[in-house]
Amino acid sequence: xxxxxxxxxxxxxxxxxxxxxxxxxxxxxxxxxxxxxxxxxxxxxxxxxxxxxxxxxxxxxxxxxxxxxxxxxxxxxxxxxxxxxxxxxxxxxxxxxxxxxxxxxxxxxxxxxxxxxxxxxxxxxxxxxxxxxxxxxxxxxxxxxxxxxxxxxxxxxxxxxxxxxxxxxxxxxxxxxxxxxxxxxxxxxxxxxxxxxxxxxx
Amino acid sequence: xxxxxxxxxxxxxxxxxxxxxxxxxxxxxxxxxxxxxxxxxxxxxxxxxxxxxxxxxxxxxxxxxxxxxxxxxxxxxxxxxxxxxxxxxxxxxxxxxxxxxxxxxxxxxxxxxxxxxxxxxxxxxxxxxxxxxxxxxxxxxxxxxxxxxxxxxxxxxxxxxxxxxxxxxxxxxxxxxxxxxxxxxxxxxxxxxxxxxxxxxxxxxxxxxxxxxxxxxxxxxxxxxxxxxxxxxxxxxxxxxxxxxxxxx
Numbered sequence: 001x002x003x004x005x006x007x008x009x010x011x012x013x014x015x016x017x018x019x020x021x022x023x024x025x026x027x028x029x030x031x032x033x034x035x036x037x038x039x040x041x042x043x044x045x046x047x048x049x050x051x052x053x054x055x056x057x058x059x060x061x062x063x064x065x066x067x068x069x070x071x072x073x074x075x076x077x078x079x080x081x082x083x084x085x086x087x088x089x090x091x092x093x094x095x096x097x098x099x100x101x102x103x104x105x106x107x108x109x110x111x112x113x114x115x116x117x118x119x120x121x122x123x124x125x126x127x128x129x130x131x132x133x134x135x136x137x138x139x140x141x142x143x144x145x146x147x148x149x150x151x152x153x154x155x156x157x158x159x160x161x162x163x164x165x166x167x168x169x170x171x172x173x174x175x176x177x178x179x180x181x182x183x184x185x186x187x188x189x190x191x192x193x194x195x196x197x198x199x200x201x202x
Numbered sequence: 203x204x205x206x207x208x209x210x211x212x213x214x215x216x217x218x219x220x221x222x223x224x225x226x227x228x229x230x231x232x233x234x235x236x237x238x239x240x241x242x243x244x245x246x247x248x249x250x251x252x253x254x255x256x257x258x259x260x261x262x263x264x265x266x267x268x269x270x271x272x273x274x275x276x277x278x279x280x281x282x283x284x285x286x287x288x289x290x291x292x293x294x295x296x297x298x299x300x301x302x303x304x305x306x307x308x309x310x311x312x313x314x315x316x317x318x319x320x321x322x323x324x325x326x327x328x329x330x331x332x333x334x335x336x337x338x339x340x341x342x343x344x345x346x347x348x349x350x351x352x353x354x355x356x357x358x359x360x361x362x363x364x365x366x367x368x369x370x371x372x373x374x375x376x377x378x379x380x381x382x383x384x385x386x387x388x389x390x391x392x393x394x395x396x397x398x399x400x401x402x403x404x405x406x407x408x409x410x411x412x413x414x415x416x417x418x419x420x421x422x423x424x425x426x427x428x429x430x431x432x433x434x435x436x437x438x439x440x441x442x443x444x445x446x447x448x449x450x451x
Binding site for chain 2: 104105107108109110111113114115117118121122143145146147148149150153157
């Protein structure tokens with residue numbers, strides 16, 4: 001499937017219409033990174049009242065939580081699998097709460113899958129969303145071969161559990177190989193195009 | 203047309219990933235060796251096997267050899283599905299083997315042939331009396347240290363597994379091997395007698411230490427022989443396939 005150029009509003013519309021067990025690749029510019037996080041989490045965790053498992057390999061879960069708090073977004077339904085704090089020697093005891101699970105390194109892809117599975121099993125929410133932030137960050141630490149295998153097993157497993165998956169890729173840091181391996185397993189490939197003014201994912 | 207052989211009754215371990223690997227569970231009344239080095243999750247897996255049995259109204263017995271069972275329970279992962287009433291109701295029973303040794307007057311450091319028979323009889327009588335359908339001995343290696351010779355170890359495990367099998371009891375014998383060892387047991391006898399071998403290990407990959415599980419053999423069923431990575435969680439033992447792209451072994 002070729003990526004569709006879409007405004008943030010179109011993307012929000014597409015994401016909200018996805019049937020359960022769908023997987024979407026969301027490609028966007030680095031300038032829109034925080035806006036996309038805000039939009040996706042607000043849409044699924046708050047508006048759709050869905051437990052959201054946010055796998056971060058880009059910035060620490062603490063930093064994302066700070067952004068969400070500043071934007072006044074309720075994080076009570078958001079659970080983080082943080083693959084980056086430990087390796088940056090930035091894991092703090094404050095992160096060891098019910099909403100944050102640490103993975104020692106983004107190279108431990110199996111452990112990442114296990115933590116996601118654990119949180120899904122623990123969740124009592126009917127619908128669940130898993131966000132992978134991001135493929136290009138994981139690609140810094142892993143070969144494309146293992147990433148491709150990882151994504152295939154993860155997304156297939158999530159489909160069998162009827163969970164939604166959204167895979168982030170930052171355009172400036174991605175490669176055609178990464179885009180290809182993501183599009184192989186995702187049903188929808190959405191590319192945010194920045195138009196005049198500030199687009200938002202609502 | 204040849205008649206299809208009857209499917210063996212399964213003892214589902216309750217560990218979802220393991221039951222998938224075993225096409226439904228351990229063939230009932232088999233004795234399997236759950237082996238690996240320290241810190242690989244053997245005790246947690248064995249305990250979960252018993253808890254799931256007790257939850258399904260199968261009386262389950264944990265024979266602790268090395269660790270006091272009270273201490274064991276205090277240190278065990280706080281499983282969300284574990285209900286203390288299983289212990290109170292007698293569905294899940296813990297006994298400490300050193301206490302049994304004492305009661306049987308087995309005070310010497312080495313057990314003789316008669317004492318082996320006595321010990322097997324004591325365990326199987328207890329299992330029969332309590333209607334035990336799942337049993338764990340943790341660890342069989344510690345018992346073997348009191349038997350010393352290969353002949354006596356073989357004799358003990360054969361007699362114990364026969365007695366438990368006659369009671370339709372599915373059992374797990376927990377084995378310990380040194381981290382550096384490629385063997386499945388310390389004495390080299392246990393794996394030959396057991397109906398199945400589940401090997402748990404620590405695997406280092408590019409500086410990361412992963413806990414792995416692999417079913418080496420399982421009589422009476424087809425099974426995957428692939429290596430899986432596991433995590434010990436409050437929801438139980440979870441398993442995912444080892445990603446081949448990063449495998450070193």
